[in-house]
Amino acid sequence: MALNTIWVVADRAGAKLAPTAFEMVTKARELASTVEVVTWGDAGSVAADAGRYGAAAVHTVGDLGAGLAGPVAAAAMAAQIAAGNAPDAVFVAQSYDGRDIAGRLSARIDRPVLTNVVGVEARDGALVTEHAIFGGAEILNARFTAQGPGIYVIRAKSFAPEESGGGPAAVDTWDVPDLGATGAASVIATHVQETEGPKLDEAAIVVSGGRGLGNADSYKLVEDLAKLLKGAAGASRAIVDAGWVPYSYQVGQTGKTVKPTVYIAVGISGATQHMVGMKSSKNIIAINKDQEAPIFSIADLGVVGDAHKVLPKLIEALRQRV
Amino acid sequence: MRFMNVVVCVKQIPDPAAPARLDPSTWTLEREGKLILDESDSYGVEMGLQLADQAGGGEVTLVSMAPRNETSGLRTALAMGAARAILVSDPVLGGSDALGTAKVLAAAIRRAEPDLVVAATESTDGYTGTLPVQLAELLGFPSVTFVKKVTVGDGKVHVERQTEAGFDEVETPLPAVITVTAGVVEPRYPSFKGIMAAKGKPVDQLTVADLGLPEGSVGAAGARQEVVSVEPAESRKAGEIIVDEGDAHTRIVAYLEQLKVI
Known part of the structure; x- marks a missing residue:
């Protein structure tokens, strides 16, 4: 295996993990010996799903309450990294919350981000990413050049999810340090706009x-x-x-x-x-x-x-x- | 109401209608020609102007980083009604990544002492979409991204944030960073008077040294990532092309039947 540990930051789709989480976990287990999911909310209810796709652990940063996922998840991960529990790479979905998390984490741990990733492979013990540029006419490959965990923001549907047949993932809760002003935004109401038919990115x-x-x-x-x-x-x-x-x-x-x-x-x-x-x-x-x-x-x-x-x-x- | 100081981050980019190219020696986007205001940012400028009005008094300060002291995009936004601009331009900034750019903009924005920082969700040319939140973290501000509606009052911003399922109403105290999606407001066209006035508006030009940023923390040296290779992608072939003679719909139905989706 090219890497030891990859963290996959999993968005939530209601009580479940978002489909992008399983896409990223599937890819991550090809590249690292240990894949761990980082999410928020209840972890117990998603441990079986995460394990079935090959994740060894699900770390939750707890109930967000009225808070936004970005500052909370980033601060919890940064605290783990500062305490010496750093992964080799962090995979984040290119989604509304994912980009918040990646941006916050990047600035907190002073590590750059590679975004719009559509492919990842291991070369010489390190990850090389694939990006579709100029409307997909050209493929650009990139990599990080410094030590420390790389942050990869990955577009949906880049990898096909495949079950690994693993048992339920271990579950624990990560502490969230004081966020100060960065955590001051609060969700005061959630509006679900019912759309008839399938979701845009899932429709046949x-x-x-x-x-x-x-x-x-x-x-x-x-x-x-x-x-x-x-x-x-x-x-x-x-x-x-x-x-x-x-x-x-x-x-x-x-x-x-x-x-x-x-x-x-x-x-x-x-x-x-x-x-x-x-x-x-x-x-x-x-x-x-x-x-x-x-x-x-x-x-x-x-x-x-x-x-x-x-x-x-x-x-x-x-x-x-x- | 109190005076509201809005900073709008704007990017000056090569004309998106012109074919883009990577410099084969550095693999960075060629930015040699004239740069224009990223259309994505025109929504932020309009939003900033409206919020300053709504607050009963205020001003929009533009903050931008660009090569060669480029100001043509800034002049467009000044002509729309922004009061002044801060432009950071320095040869050492070539090859900057999003985090490096965020460090530069954060240092420039601190000088403007904003109540609110507005940015687009992502630029048209780089589209990483992480910079505004990196900026918020560096400034120690809360942030709300993908905003489609904003009101300001009592030292707070109330927004509607796009979500997968619909939208959230989010409230945040000031100062804060918000990113607005395109189409949320209709950017005004600069008037002739606005264009003339823009020529006399102050553009504060700064270098990395002026901002007191440590050497190597920004620009290509601070980017800590590199392009390994660029290759043509597998191309998709064109299929059958028909001209509608009033019966094209039957061909589409037949095609959908053949695919067994109807």
Whole structure:
């Protein structure tokens, strides 16, 4: 094994660990002899899941209460590292909380971060990372050059989760030092926005809309099609920036990575920013007026046409089937 | 209401519409040409201006790190209404990573004694998305990221933070760091008057020595990471391209049937 210990910082999805945790644990056990999960909230209820994917331990930093995960998890890890219990590497998901944790930990222990990691391998006893740059046209490999635990922020879906058949992980609670002002932000209310159908990054079919839709109202065509196909609706950065849909819909480099069975890009030209988030989809259908649009260079089925003409007919045809 | 001092972090980047290139000797992004205001930051500037207004009085100070004393992106933000800018520019800063940049910006921001620091969730060219939180930790401030709505009052910020499931309402005392997502406000276009006024607004230009940062802690020496190699990725081939003659939807249905997803 290249390394002794890797910590995998696991986001929570309700009471369970987020899917990214199992992706990272699976990869980590290829690279290190011991994989330990760091999370918050109840650890006992996730010990079996973590163990089944190969983690030896689950360390919880306790109930967050109204606190945010970033400062709490980072301070607890930094205290363990200062006490001599340092891992060789820390894997963190490129998520809302993950980036907070990585940023806080990096500044606390004065260690740099490698972000947007889509692959990791061991070379000569150290880790080399893979990053998709320029819309995924090129792959950049990087590594840390100094001693101490490296912090790796890893994009979702970079590794396929595989069970190892391990027994339940050992569970313990890590102390959280006084956070001072850095812990002063508090969550006063949580709002769950019920969306029908599957989540964007888990859906088998994703229909995304872009600027070519012309206006915010036309986005409804994308939502209708996604719903009919029991898929999720996504968006290009251009229409998120324009305020047509919230940030959580964004597919791309700044946004979510999706790898559905079918990706349907509607009125999306295919800026590198967007392509890097969807080019690993198994099948890609693109609908765009401009036949020179870069999206056609990666589409399995490209339709040069007006989304306002094609989509209503497609929606109607699918409605007739159900 | 009291006077509100908002610092907005802005990045000046190569035009994203122009093809980007890595310098083959250093593997860093080529930043030779003219730099412009990162569009992601225009939301932060607009938000800062609105919050200063909301507070009943206040100012926006821009803080930026850029090569060659570049100010064209800063002038855009000054034309929108920011009062002044602090620009850190120093040849030793080439090759800085996010943590090194955070150290530089933290030192510059301390001089501005902010009530609130606003940044984008991530830059368009580097998109690491960790700098604002590193900055908060270095400053000893609380932080709330992925903010889509902000109100300020009574020495506190009340925000809506994007989450996987919806959003959280989060409250934090000042001073604090927040990162705003794109699309949350509509950035104003600089007026002619604003553009003229921007030319006379103060831009405080600083070097690493001015900030009193230890040598080797920032720039390429402080980055402690390196590019090993850059290779072309496996490319995906284009498939069939058809022109819609009014029946393209039948081809899409047939394709979806063939994939057995309908």
